[in-house]
Amino acid sequence: MQTIAVACPLPIESAVFFELPGAPAKERFCIPYVKRSFAGVRLVAATSGMGMTNMAGCVQFLIDSFAPDALIVSGIAGSLNPELGVGDIVLGETLSCLECSRSVIAECAPCAESFHSDEALIDAATKALRKHGFAERPTVSALASESLSALPFGTDEEHSPRYCTGTILSSNLFTTAPDLLQEHRCTLLGDCEEMEGAAAAQLSARACIPFLAVRSISNVCGEGYSELNDAGARMEKAARLAAKIVLDTIGIYASGDSPAS
Secondary structure, eight states, X not given: OOEEEEEESSHHHHHHHHTSSSSOOEEETTEEEEEEEETTEEEEEEEOOSSHHHHHHHHHHHHHHHOOSEEEEXXXXXXXXXXXXXXXXXXXXXXXXXXXXXXXXXXXXXXXXSEEOOHHHHHHHHHHHHHTTOEEOOOHHHHTTSOGGGSOSSOOSOOOOEEEEEEEEEOSSOOOXXXXXXXXXXXXXXXXXXXXXXHHHHHHHHTTOOEEEEEEEEEETTXXXXXXXXXXXXXXXXXXXXXXXXXXXXXXXXXXOXXXX
């Protein structure tokens, strides 16, 4: 039986997994976690806490304790893609860390400046999204021939659900300055920004564990942290959406209905 681990930064992001039937949550190294049976796999879900260090500690705990066959990060993010808005999804084909000298980090195993999600997991997530009526939109990379500095960081217009398979940028800073966000988007072509994914992707790559990042857009980048905290219902809705897409992804992946799964 496969074991799949899911790491989520916040309790609102892990709630759907903790609500699945099973034994009460446990805690180790200040990391709450649950073990569940779902779709024929052993599912272990944990709440890491915010930031790269917290996520790295959580992922190493999951790897050491449960030897997962795949690892998924589920949660919310701020959009940098002008085609996406609240309730849309970014699948992290590529994940990059902002506050580091990437070429220096790449001198150590796994010797990469950025990290990537597993193709079979992306395929399963894409099937899950399409099942729920999500339409694919261009990535920032695909829009790079246009003047990115003239494009907004997201859309507030009403629209049917959308997704893209692109680049997630991870930062230990909650960035709101437009000039800095534009720099991040123009240099690394990020579709969204969050605070943990690259750490999880790097540790998964070191351990040769298939990885996937699923982020639901809770806000357009530039919104202040206090404003976001005041929008609790919106954050929770986005967090639960990401988790439900992850559960569907696990079901498809475990069934073998994706290449190389």
